[in-house]
Amino acid sequence: MNTNREILIKDIREHLSDFRYNHSLEVANSCVELAEKYGCDKEKAYLAGIMHDVLKELPKEEMLRFFDEHNIPLTKLERNAPKLWHAMAGAEYLREKYDFSEDIVSAVRYHTTGRENMTKIEKILFVADFISLDRDYNGVEDMRERAKISLEKAMEEGLRFTVNELSEKCLAIHPDTISAYNEIVLMNI
Numbered sequence: 001m002n003t004n005r006e007i008l009i010k011d012i013r014e015h016l017s018d019f020r021y022n023h024s025l026e027v028a029n030s031c032v033e034l035a036e037k038y039g040c041d042k043e044k045a046y047l048a049g050i051m052h053d054v055l056k057e058l059p060k061e062e063m064l065r066f067f068d069e070h071n072i073p074l075t076k077l078e079r080n081a082p083k084l085w086h087a088m089a090g091a092e093y094l095r096e097k098y099d100f101s102e103d104i105v106s107a108v109r110y111h112t113t114g115r116e117n118m119t120k121i122e123k124i125l126f127v128a129d130f131i132s133l134d135r136d137y138n139g140v141e142d143m144r145e146r147a148k149i150s151l152e153k154a155m156e157e158g159l160r161f162t163v164n165e166l167s168e169k170c171l172a173i174h175p176d177t178i179s180a181y182n183e184i185v186l187m188n189i
C-alpha cells in the first residue's frame, strides 16, 4: 500500500478544486478525531478521509469510460445517479493506483450510500463527511453533537437527511442507502 502523504496530497490537489481539496483535508482531520474516540486505526482513517472524494470532479464522460475500462457494471439506478459515481470509481482508483487495503477501499466505496453491516472505518468516514469543519448546513451542530454520543446516532440523522433530500427531489434511493437506513433505525429503537 502506497501511503506517502506527499504523493497522495499532490494527487487530490491535482484532481480537485480549492473547495473540495479543503473539504478533503477537513474530512481527514475529522476521521482522525473519530478514530481516536471510537478506536480505529488513525492512519487508515486519515487515508480514507483524505482520498474519499478524489474522483468527485472527474467529468461525466471520463467517469463512464473509467467504469467501462475497469469492467465495473452499473445498475440502472446507479447509471441514473451520477452523485454516486465518485465513490464507486474512487474506491477502484485507490485499489489500483495505490494498492490501498480493502478496509480503506470499502470505506471510500460506501461513503456516499452507506450499507448494511458497516465496519468501524466505514462508519467513521460516513460520519466525518457530514461533520467536517468546512460543513455549514442547517443542523451541522446537531450532527456534531450526535457524533460525540455515538457513530450510530450520527449515522441515523445523516441517513434520514439523505433519504429526505432524495425523496424531495424525486431521486431514486440506492438499495444500500435503504439498507443502511433500515438497519440503523431498527438498531436505535
Ligand code: DGI
Residues within 6 Å of the ligand: 053, 056, 080, 081, 083, 084, 087, 111, 112, 113, 129, 162, 166, 171, 172, 173, 174, 175, 177
Ligand atoms: O461527496 P460529498 O459531497 O462530500 O458527499 P457525498 O459523497 O455523501 O455525496 C452526497 C450526494 O450524494 C448528495 O447530493 C446526495 C447524493 N446521494 C447520497 N445517497 C444517494 C445519493 N443519490 C442517489 N441518487 N441515491 C442515493 O442513495
Ligand code: FE
Residues within 6 Å of the ligand: 052, 053, 056, 086, 087, 111, 112
Ligand atoms: Fe463524496
Ligand code: FE
Residues within 6 Å of the ligand: 023, 027, 052, 053, 129
Ligand atoms: Fe466528501
